[in-house]
C-alpha cells in the first residue's frame with residue numbers, strides 16, 4: 001500500500017529529468033512549447049522506424065532495430081517526464097485517475113486489472129481528473 005501523500009516513483013523520475021534538463025539545457029528547461037515540440041520530434045523518430053518496419057525495410061526481430069525503437073520511446077518518455085514536471089503534476093497519479101475514468105467510460109473488459117488509485121494529481125488539491133484521453 002502506498003501513501004497517496006508521497007510523491008510517486010514517476011514523480012521522482014519527473015524531478016530527476018527536470019534536474020537533468022536544467023543542468024544540461026538550462027536555456028530550454030523552462031520552455032514548455034520547446035519541450036512539447038521536442039517530444040513530438042522524438043515521436044516522429046519512432047514513427048520513422050515504425051514506417052520502415054511497416055514497409056519491410058526494417059524488422060523488429062532485428063535487435064538493433066528493436067533497440068532503436070525502444071530508445072525513441074524512451075526519448076518520448078523523458079520529454080513527457082519533463083513536461084509533467086513543468087506542469088507541476090504527478091503523472092503516475094494522473095494516470096490512475098485517467099485510467100479509472102476510462103474504466104467507467106469503456107468498462108474494465110475481460111481482464112479487469114487493478115482498480116488503480118484515485119487521489120490528488122495537482123499539489124494542494126483534493127482531486128483532479130483531467131480531460132479526454
Ligand SMILES: [Mg+2]
Pocket residue numbers: 042045071072075
Ligand atoms: Mg531520439
